[in-house]
Every structure is written in structure tokens, then in C-alpha cells.
Amino acid sequence: MQLTILDRVERPAEDVVALTLRGANGPPAPWEPGAHVDLTLPNWLTRQYSLCGDPEDRERYRIAVRHERLSRGGSDYIHRYLRQGRTLEVSLPRNHFPLVPAPGYLFLAGGIGITAILPMVRAAAGAGAASSLVYVGRTYAAMPFAGELRAAYGDRVTIVATDRDDRPDLAALAAALGPETVVYCCGPASLLASCEAVFPAGRLHVERFRPAPRTFAPDTAFDVVCARSGRTVPVPADESLLSALTHAGLPVPAGCREGVCGSCELTVLEGEPEHRDDVGAAPGRMYACVSRSLSSRLVIDL
Structure with missing residues (x-):
């Protein structure tokens, strides 16, 4: 910290x-x-x-x-x-939504989602990449940094206040997308779902503030072996891994507890984790707040 x-x-x-x-x-x-x-x-x-x-x-x-x-x-x-x-x-900064190098960018922000997108717009402009931003909000007065963006980037920024403007035609934006342009989107779930419906999956990057609704198999009990501490902690079917470790006196730092922030990352040494997060765990990693185990025994570096 x-x-x-x-x-x-x-x-x-x-x-x-x-x-x-x-x-x-x-x-x-x-x-x-x-x-x-x-x-x-x-x-x-x-x-x-x-x-x-x-x-x-x-x-x-x-x-x-x-x-x-x-x-x-x-x-x-x-x-x-x-x-x-x-x-x-x-905390130290964490980045699960990095800006990949590209010759062109289309940025889409909804409401407070502009906070993740704003530094990307600045970086793309600084790199000389072709870029544009569509920023959507309820009213102009409720849209932070709208004036700052307009002043800095002019007609590369489209401000859409839905109390007075039509919502952006995402299908038209997708049809006009350049062959090497990548798309970044952050905002409410409805905006993310609309973007996922029209933009090519391989060129679309999204960040969620809330986990996407998904269905998993029923929770089952498993044992987690903490390699460094030498402890084996049972994880009942009705308790999360994060909670079981905390109750056993092996607390793991945690923020959102919904699988979107990545603060409760653990290293998996053996076993098969069941990933339920929205971050996208790297190989050998898992997030204790929502993820579980597909094997009856999981060994972690704790």
C-alpha cells in the first residue's frame, strides 16, 4: 500500500x-x-x-x-x-484493461466509465494514432470531463447527452470501423452488451464495473492446501474460498468481492481452479472471492 x-x-x-x-x-x-x-x-x-x-x-x-x-x-x-x-x-496500480498498440482506436464511454477511457484518449493522441471517442451520458451536466475532452480533442470527441440527443448508432460505427482499429468500451452493462453484439470480439476490449451474469454448476466442497503455511483449509459448498481462508486465519486482501478488480489474486500450484471472475485470470492464477475448484484438492501459494 x-x-x-x-x-x-x-x-x-x-x-x-x-x-x-x-x-x-x-x-x-x-x-x-x-x-x-x-x-x-x-x-x-x-x-x-x-x-x-x-x-x-x-x-x-x-x-x-x-x-x-x-x-x-x-x-x-x-x-x-x-x-x-x-x-x-x-494500493499499487493494477491493470486488467491495458491499451494495446494499434494504428487506430474507437473509444466508447458511458457515464462514469469515462474515467478508464480518458487516459487512453490522451495516450492515443500522444502516440499519433487515429482515434475517436463517443461519450454517452444522461445529461451534459452529469458527464465529468466532457468540457476537458472537447477542449483538448475537438471533433475527435462526440458527446451524446441522451436527454437531448439520439443514442449512438453502434451498428453504423461497427460498419465503418477501419481494418486495424481496436475498440475500447467502459460503462454500464447495457452499453457493454450492445457493443459486444456489434463489434468483432477479437478487436473489442471492455471493462466491467459489475460482473456479467453467468450460470455455473452447483457449488461443491473442496480442500485448499496452503503450501507456505502448511495448512489445509476445507471450503464448504456454501462458503467462498476467500471467506474460508479468512475464517482460518489466512486472510487474503480483497476489494470488490465480485470478481472484477483482481485484488484477491492467488497463485495456484496444483489442482484445477474453476474461474468465475470477469478479469480473466492468467495461467496459474485465480481470484479467491468468486472462483472455486473443479478438483477436490487445490494447492495455493499462501
């Missing part, structure tokens, strides 16, 4: 607060477009936020948080109680 100081609090749109964080003990760790961090709040909640500042700024991080009225307490606390000068713990 890194200690940071809340340097600036801004309100770039209705119900959105932007926080600028500087390192308390030197510059924070470097990052690349698509990265996010875990922010540990003074009320003991940990939440994940995309870094939406300039990756070339090695002194500061910027995140933006929409106030969700029915949230689990994270956004409400940030909007009501966080003040300039507060010291906050922030």
Missing part, C-alpha cells in the same frame, strides 16, 4: 467528485492507461477506482467517483466526508 494525501477535491459534474492524491512519502507508483487502484477509506471500506489523470504526471493520481444513492457506503462516504489534507491508503 501507498500513503497519499488528498491534495484537491473538485466537482467536475453533477454528483461526481474528483480527488487528486499526491504521495505522502514521495511520488506514487507509476501507472499506464487502464489501471485502477484500491482506495482504503477511513470507515474501513475499500473500493476500486480507475486512474483518470495523466500517466505522465509522476507526482499525483486522480480518480473520480459518482455519488450512488444506493451504494454500499463507499461513494456516499467520499462525497459527504472526505476533505482536502486527509491521508489515505492506496
Whole structure:
């Protein structure tokens, strides 16, 4: 974890607060477009936020948080109680949504999904790649950084406020896609589903804030062997691996607990994990909050 100081609090749109964080003990760790961090709040909640500042700024991080009225307490606390000068713990950046090199990009952002896309737009422009952004929101006043984007990138940015504009024709955008153009999309599930229906899967990259609904076989019990600690922990059918390890006194850091942030990654040494995450676990890795085991015994590096 890194200690940071809340340097600036801004309100770039209705119900959105932007926080600028500087390192308390030197510059924070470097990052690349698509990265996010875990922010540990003074009320003991940990939440994940995309870094939406300039990756070339090695002194500061910027995140933006929409106030969700029915949230689990994270956004409400940030909007009501966080003040300039507060010291906050922030994880090292993780990136499950990297910007791949390409000659052209089409970026699509919905609402607060612009936070993940904004640094990508900046990086693509800096690399001289052909790029365009379609940014969709309910109203212009509720769309953070819309003015900043328009000022910097002009007609490469299309702002769609659905209270006054027609929704973008994604099928037409797909039909006009250049042969080497890749597509990046972040936003609500409805936008992601619409993009997945029209854009070629091999050229579409999406980031989810909530897991996609999927169906798995019924949960079964298994044993997890913790190689470093020498402990064997039974995981009942009605308990997650993350919870079983925590109850056994072997806690694993965890943020979203929904399989979208990657903070609870474990190394698998033996056995066959059943991946239920939306991150896309690398070979030999699994995420303890949602994933289980297809074998009766799983050996992990813990």
C-alpha cells in the first residue's frame, strides 16, 4: 500500500467528485492507461477506482467517483466526508484493461466509465494514432470531463447527452470501423452488451464495473492446501474460498468481492481452479472471492 494525501477535491459534474492524491512519502507508483487502484477509506471500506489523470504526471493520481444513492457506503462516504489534507491508503496500480498498440482506436464511454477511457484518449493522441471517442451520458451536466475532452480533442470527441440527443448508432460505427482499429468500451452493462453484439470480439476490449451474469454448476466442497503455511483449509459448498481462508486465519486482501478488480489474486500450484471472475485470470492464477475448484484438492501459494 501507498500513503497519499488528498491534495484537491473538485466537482467536475453533477454528483461526481474528483480527488487528486499526491504521495505522502514521495511520488506514487507509476501507472499506464487502464489501471485502477484500491482506495482504503477511513470507515474501513475499500473500493476500486480507475486512474483518470495523466500517466505522465509522476507526482499525483486522480480518480473520480459518482455519488450512488444506493451504494454500499463507499461513494456516499467520499462525497459527504472526505476533505482536502486527509491521508489515505492506496494500493499499487493494477491493470486488467491495458491499451494495446494499434494504428487506430474507437473509444466508447458511458457515464462514469469515462474515467478508464480518458487516459487512453490522451495516450492515443500522444502516440499519433487515429482515434475517436463517443461519450454517452444522461445529461451534459452529469458527464465529468466532457468540457476537458472537447477542449483538448475537438471533433475527435462526440458527446451524446441522451436527454437531448439520439443514442449512438453502434451498428453504423461497427460498419465503418477501419481494418486495424481496436475498440475500447467502459460503462454500464447495457452499453457493454450492445457493443459486444456489434463489434468483432477479437478487436473489442471492455471493462466491467459489475460482473456479467453467468450460470455455473452447483457449488461443491473442496480442500485448499496452503503450501507456505502448511495448512489445509476445507471450503464448504456454501462458503467462498476467500471467506474460508479468512475464517482460518489466512486472510487474503480483497476489494470488490465480485470478481472484477483482481485484488484477491492467488497463485495456484496444483489442482484445477474453476474461474468465475470477469478479469480473466492468467495461467496459474485465480481470484479467491468468486472462483472455486473443479478438483477436490487445490494447492495455493499462501
